[in-house]
Amino acid sequence: MDLGSRTKALSTDDESGHVMVVDDDEAFRSSLGRLLRSMGLQTHLFASVAEFMGSVLPEAPSCLVLDVRLPGQSGLDFQKEVATQDMRLPIIFITAYGDIPMTVQAMKRGAVEFLAKPFRDQDLLDAVNLGLARDRLRREQDHALVALRKRLDTLTPRERVILFEVTKGRLNKQIADDMGIKEATVKVHRSNMMRKVNAASVADLCRLVDKLKLPQE
Structure with missing residues (x-):
């Protein structure tokens, strides 16, 4: 699965932030969507990793809210896969079945946060804001490097x-x-x-x- 080539321009002028939510619980997924949209965030909802992978990533600050246990590929397996490819999307894990080893594994691989359901709305919003800030900074650094390479050329x-x-x-x-x-x-x-x-x-x-x-x- 080529993850890096999927990053295309969905929105090049919207810097408010895009949040992708992957959760197989439709009611819960919709509830998160309403919460995130109420904060002015562009929100994209998916029932599985496969569905998410069939979408086009926005060319704007983004983060991924990802359930650990999903039909097909699990959230943790997906995180492990993207770590080896050029897809640097900050991930916030959510789960009703988490344990300490699972949390440690996710955080070691760079997860922004690991939230156990049910969690407070503010905890999720804080994690999303941190994820978007990280991606915004990463994008700024990437743009600065492109400018440096152009000067070198x-x-x-x-x-x-x-x-x-x-x-x-x-x-x-x-x-x-x-x-x-x-x-x-x-x-x-x-x-x-x-x-x-x-x-x-x-x-x-x-x-x-x-x-x-x-x-x-």
């Missing part, structure tokens, strides 16, 4: 080499000697490189390389 091959040499702590003269060019030429390329990647210092360059997990060239 504007570098010439020589500027890119100089970037990595600078992050190794090499001086302009050393770089010039290694590249067989004049030190003044290195200074020009270095200045252009710093401007293109919007870096004010060597520390900024090092953070850029670290954020993008770039291999030393």
